[in-house]
Amino acid sequence: MDKLLEINGLTKRFGPISAVDNISFSVSRGEVLGFLGPNGAGKSTTMKMATGYLSPTNGKVSVCGYDVLHSPLEIKRRLGYLPEGAPLYGDMTPNSLLNFVCDIRQLNKEKRKTGYEHVVESLQLERVLHQPIETLSKGYKRRVGLAQAIIHDPEVLILDEPTDGLDPNQKHEVRQLLDRMSHSKAIVISTHILEEVDAVCSRAIIISQGKIVADQKPSMLERSSRFHNAVGIRIEAENSERCISLIESIPDVLTVEIVRNDDELVEIIVFPSNKTDILGSISNSIDEGGLKVLEMYVERGRLEEVFRELTVGGFEVGNA
Amino acid sequence: MRNTWIICSRELTSYFISPVAYVFIVIFLALAGGLTFFFGKWLDRGQADLQVFFIYHPYLYLFLIPAVGMRLWAEERKSGSMEFLMTLPISTSQAVIGKFLAAWIFVGIALSLTFPIWLTVNFLGNPDNGVIVTAYVGSWLMAGGFLALSSSVSALTKNQVIAFVLAAVICFIFLMSGVELVQAFFRAWAPPRFVEAIAELSFLTNFGDLSQGVIDVRDILFFLSVIAGALFVNILIVEIKKSS
Numbered sequence: 001m002d003k004l005l006e007i008n009g010l011t012k013r014f015g016p017i018s019a020v021d022n023i024s025f026s027v028s029r030g031e032v033l034g035f036l037g038p039n040g041a042g043k044s045t046t047m048k049m050a051t052g053y054l055s056p057t058n059g060k061v062s063v064c065g066y067d068v069l070h071s072p073l074e075i076k077r078r079l080g081y082l083p084e085g086a087p088l089y090g091d092m093t094p095n096s097l098l099n100f101v102c103d104i105r106q107l108n109k110e111k112r113k114t115g116y117e118h119v120v121e122s123l124q125l126e127r128v129l130h131q132p133i134e135t136l137s138k139g140y141k142r143r144v145g146l147a148q149a150i151i152h153d154p155e156v157l158i159l160d161e162p163t164d165g166l167d168p169n170q171k172h173e174v175r176q177l178l179d180r181m182s183h184s185k186a187i188v189i190s191t192h193i194l195e196e197v198d199a200v201c202s203r204a205i206i207i208s209q210g211k212i213v214a215d216q217k218p219s220m221l222e223r224s225s226r227f228h229n230a231v232g233i234r235i236e237a238e239n240s241e242r243c244i245s246l247i248e249s250i251p252d253v254l255t256v257e258i259v260r261n262d263d264e265l266v267e268i269i270v271f272p273s274n275k276t277d278i279l280g281s282i283s284n285s286i287d288e289g290g291l292k293v294l295e296m297y298v299e300r301g302r303l304e305e306v307f308r309e310l311t312v313g314g315f316e317v318g319n320a
Numbered sequence: 321m322r323n324t325w326i327i328c329s330r331e332l333t334s335y336f337i338s339p340v341a342y343v344f345i346v347i348f349l350a351l352a353g354g355l356t357f358f359f360g361k362w363l364d365r366g367q368a369d370l371q372v373f374f375i376y377h378p379y380l381y382l383f384l385i386p387a388v389g390m391r392l393w394a395e396e397r398k399s400g401s402m403e404f405l406m407t408l409p410i411s412t413s414q415a416v417i418g419k420f421l422a423a424w425i426f427v428g429i430a431l432s433l434t435f436p437i438w439l440t441v442n443f444l445g446n447p448d449n450g451v452i453v454t455a456y457v458g459s460w461l462m463a464g465g466f467l468a469l470s471s472s473v474s475a476l477t478k479n480q481v482i483a484f485v486l487a488a489v490i491c492f493i494f495l496m497s498g499v500e501l502v503q504a505f506f507r508a509w510a511p512p513r514f515v516e517a518i519a520e521l522s523f524l525t526n527f528g529d530l531s532q533g534v535i536d537v538r539d540i541l542f543f544l545s546v547i548a549g550a551l552f553v554n555i556l557i558v559e560i561k562k563s564s
Contacts, residue, residue, distance in 0.1 A: 051407045
């Protein structure tokens with residue numbers, strides 16, 4: 001595969017604190033890597049080093065085969081970067097800022113025109129092109145930041161929280177945009193929104209205290225959740241006790257947890273042992289007992305829970 | 321070179337879209353004029369020259385140039401736009417020189433707007449215009465020296481007030497390095513050679529000749545090397561601060 005971004009043993013120390021501690025990963029063309037982790041885990045620091053803004057204490061970054069320390073300009077040319085918080089020149093208008101970026105990036109007339117039109121259209125900047133950036137809403141600022149990052153159609157895109165501050169519709173638009181661009185680029189995004197990982201990322205890395213604690217496909221991460229293949233059932237309260245005892249007698253069932261219990265309705269989650277598929281045997285035994293359930297569903301697993309376990313609990317999932 | 325100009329012109333444009341530029345120019349012109357007429361008693365002297373106009377420039381610059389220079393990098397660091405700028409395909413030196421040039425040109429524009437006084441002196445008498453041109457160039461070079469110093473100090477901090485005060489102090493030291501106040505400070509601990517060298521660095525001495533129309537290459541080289549030296553330090557500071 002075409003590895004566009006390679007990071008090897010990257011470490012950054014600020015005094016005695018290791019912000020990033022020996023991180024290695026690579027991103028190929030066509031991949032969208034979601035970078036997850038609690039605040040202060042080292043996401044932004046890693047991204048800053050990948051762009052060449054911050055020099056690493058140790059380790060190596062290469063973009064499209066160029067080493068960040070030896071050819072920083074070559075790297076910056078091939079890279080689009082949205083810094084955290086999308087800081088831009090507030091006194092400029094999106095129009096003048098984008099033109100400035102085109103000038104610096106030495107885009108020829110044709111590339112400039114298509115790039116400009118593409119970002120203005122796909123990020124819906126038409127309406128604010130001539131307003132000073134400092135007067136724009138957070139969502140617009142973020143989109144102008146995105147626009148400057150993608151206007152030159154870079155091979156590698158590094159976006160620090162690209163959807164932060166956007167409303168649900170705008171988030172959706174940006175995700176679609178990322179999706180459209182993903183086949184020709186290597187994209188790294190950091191985010192706090194776990195559903196986003198599911199929606200746009202082909203791979204997720206979770207880092208905690210400067211270390212990688214998971215590097216897998218989002219679906220694989222979900223699988224490591226204890227909720228994977230668990231079955232949720234909603235039943236009328238009067239039948240609940242019988243139902244639970246029926247289910248508990250199924251051999252593959254590990255435990256049954258009651259998550260909601262009021263006068264009319266009881267909701268339980270059934271955890272299988274070894275995350276096996278138990279939907280069939282549950283529905284069989286419920287049928288045989290002549291019970292009626294209101295709703296039954298299989299959990300895919302909860303990213304949020306995996307995230308919490310990995311970043312608070314401290315156990316490691318084998319790297320993919 | 322190309323990138324330096326692009327950065328320079330972006331900066332220069334941004335001076336004029338904010339009120340800062342106009343406020344600065346008005347205050348500069350008012351003070352320059354006020355000092356010349358009231359303190360220098362320019363009209364009462366009855367001489368067709370601009371001596372008393374230029375004589376106050378070092379002191380005017382002492383406060384006004386740090387005010388221009390303080391924002392150059394401090395603002396960039398505070399707002400985070402430095403990260404945007406420095407991840408564009410430009411080198412640190414292009415950014416530093418581009419920003420410096422824009423500020424220097426801006427000061428040059430303010431300085432050139434004092435032209436009515438030149439017209440006046442030509443209207444009233446027959447001044448030596450060569451002297452005046454030399455003095456203008458000297459004044460602009462000195463402004464560049466102050467500005468380069470202020471710019472590198474500005475890269476040290478995110479706080480513009482600190483940048484301003486520090487820059488003013490450093491400019492003061494360079495301006496007055498031949499004067500006893502500064503000399504005494506260094507004489508206390510530095511070897512005599514060093515103290516002498518410090519005296520040579522005085523802006524006041526080096527501007528003195530130029531302001532009287534004496535074109536001494538050493539004076540011009542002095543200001544150019546102060547600019548080059550300060551910008552070199554500026555580049556180093558930006559590089560170091562970027563990584564910490």
